[in-house]
Amino acid sequence: MTDNVYSYRFQPTRVRAEFFRLLPISLFVVAFGAAFGLAAVQQGLEPLQALLMSTVVFAGASQFAAVDMWGPQVSLVPMMAVVFAINSRHLLMGASLYPMLRDMSPGRRYALLLLLTDANWAVSAQQYQSGRRNLEVILGGGLALWLAWVLGTSLGVYFGGLLQDPHSLGLDMVLGCFLLAMALGGNKTPRTLVAWVVAGVASMMAWYWLPPNTHVVVGALAGGAIGFFWLEPRRVAEPEPEGDRS
């Protein structure tokens, strides 16, 4: 085992490149951040409180849900249960990066995970499928997304929503389309396709019949079960050489 030799080294130029790679989608994150900031102040949060939340929580969907449950009094347990349920996908996302993260010292590993979110994880996971190791996108891309989220929130709390109606412009679909493009860009073996069908069906069943916000984890675990029982020889991921971009 190589557990005592932390072989993963960040390449600063790649961290910078990944920052710029996720800059386009970060612009849309600014718009969502503004929508969150507006929603938060409308629910009675002070601007600085909303900003603090975006800075330290950095998980959009769960922040919207929490602010939705806001009032003169807040029931802590239901709110934290909702926050946990919505963010429980991070558990699986982090676990999927472990084969790369174990080559990094625990300090760096857990520090890096502070920036883990859907978009940068999707890029890293997709590249790992095709045999490339890219944790730089978690750092560089994550910084871009986090800055955009905080900047967007500050615009929203001080200036209101940037756009009259992001929905009519289709902007609510940016993240969905991005994640879909990542899924389709990964390698598609018969095993993957079977796993996707199982994941899709299981997530829909959870959506209809299980408590809210459990569908992502249920679907992902159901798809993962296909991989657990259906093994396929695959090559070991190698560090991506400098300048090799997809």
Add this chain to the structure above:
Amino acid sequence: MTLETSTTGILIIIALMALVTLATRWGGVFIMSFVRINPRIESFINTMASSVLIAIIVPMAFSGDAGAIAALATTTVIMLATRRVLPAIGAGIAAAALIRFLVG
């Protein structure tokens, strides 16, 4: 257990939200550090990873309006045809905006 949304109360709520979210960011990796990675676990992880995306997107499509479905369908077609991410997303968003303009 309820909490007044006074200044202190709000700070406590935000701190708890941050802790719960941090636990989700750290928890999966923490648990994996006790698991010996063998080919079966590796295979589970890889299949599960792409299934996360599907499990987010499929309910989004089924519960979404015509614009959402148009966006996802357009992204699928362009992505499979060109394998380029930004055009695929751009076309998807444009499709949603167009459908919502026509139908909405």
